[in-house]
Amino acid sequence: MLEIVVNNDLPFAIFLMGPTATGKTDLAIALQSHFPVELISVDSALVYRGMNIGTAKPEPELLVRVPHRLIDIRDPSEPYSAADFAHDARQAMSEITAEGRIPLLVGGTMLYFKALLDGLADAPQSNPQIRAAIEAEAAIKGWPFVHTQLAEVDPDTAAQLHPNHSQRIQRALEVFQITGRPISELKREQMEKGSALAPITDEYQVIQIALLPHNRAVLHQRIEQRFKAMLEQGFESEVRQLFERGDLHPDLPSMRAVGYRQMWQYLSGTVSYDEMVEQGVVATRQLAKRQLTWLRKWPDLHEIYIDSEAGQLNIFEDILRNCLKLLWYFVKTLLLRLRRMLVLAGWISCLVVR
Known part of the structure; x- marks a missing residue:
């Protein structure tokens, strides 16, 4: 475990990141039952309305129960940049902190996380x-x-x-x-x-957690299963509605999203259905590879694995337990530091009185 350095003067924020199909959203929702957190989505596709199945967007009922900020804030015809995200996320974080809660930023768009960490x-x-x-x-x-x-x-x-x-x-x-x-x-x-915009670490004490696979074969299997599940849930119909709008085209950032690009090609007659499925799975694997490349060089990262070194998938309860253990370690470190400060303040006050 990395050493956790506590800055008592800054509010607390959590970054939960990782490649696609690792269960980040499920973990973030579970953490909401244990800590006073509010979720902020860090996903360049979830910002778009009408793009639900292909982005694995949480169901509307769940979003009512566990609100996520920065979901459904743009029409697919509109661009949304890392700079837009950095401004919107900072505002959301400030509002959440002012309400006495902890911002929990969850997603896989690494450029957005970097925009916050490095500033823009x-x-x-x-x-x-x-x-x-x-x-x-x-x-x-x-x-x-x-x-x-x-x-x-x-x-x-x-x-x-x-x-x-x-x-x-x-x-x-x-x-x-x-x-x-x-x-x-x-x-x-x-x-x-x-x-x-200054780096977010000038304003927040950030603990960064990544869900990672030991064995990429485990991740590849989950990606294929999820893509096929999306097709069964009506992904083709979802993209067809976008395709038939008439004001969208494949060069828009929204339509370049993994899965949507391949389905668009199928609907336009460029590829067959089987080719679309194969290319969609391959493109999602390539996205996961790029995300893992980002994370290999990421500083101050606390890693939680979704599988064993032998490639056996860990059950969700174990993943949650490991994450809770890490976060409670941080809280305990913070409380110990505060306790020492209070004791020191007591000593100083005694010396002043004498």
Whole structure:
């Protein structure tokens, strides 16, 4: 277990992260019965209304009983960036803390977690016309070509991005076209002035927990089972309703979500049903791999495994028990520190009286 360093001056927040299909939401809901927490979703697809089955969105009845913030806050036609999330999450955290509860941020969109931990420049609002123009050019020439355009105007940002990282390339070019300045330059300037969002650890004592697999085969099996369960629950019908709206297209961030992209291709006649299923499972596995890559380099992370080293899946009660043990260890550490401070204050007061 990592050493837990307690800062008594800061409120407490919990980050619960991990790859897809590890049971993060179920664990977060269970924790709500043991701690005064309120949940904040950290998922780039759950923000969209009408995208329920393919995102494994909690049922409406459950959301009434255990509210999740930042779910169903955008239409699928609207963009939602890491900067949007950072602002919205900070506001939600502040409100939850003011009400005497603990923010519990749960999800698998690692870029959103990173935006909170590292802070962000105060970038301009999205411009739908500019975004559409960039998407149209990418549709004709490909994202690697658009990446070379970004390299001409903002080489620092381009050097940090893969040529196919469409969302971040698009956002960086969009900011340049709106402001006439590279986003990397804006970030540096705002950090110097103090006008950018500071790291969340300046405001909160954050304990970061990740649900991880010892054996990837266990995770792959869960991913396949969940994708097929989504199909049985009516995923095709859900995407068909979006497909038939007429104002959505496959280059939107919402429709690039894993599962939705593959189902869209099937509905447009690009692939067969069997190909859609296979590609959907493969894409979800690739998403999990990217999430695990993020987490391998993540600092100050407390790991809880969903399976044994032999690949035997742990029962949910054991996973919950391990998480509770970790959180109670933190609480105990905090209480011991406070007790020492009170004892020290008592000694000091006695010396002053004498």
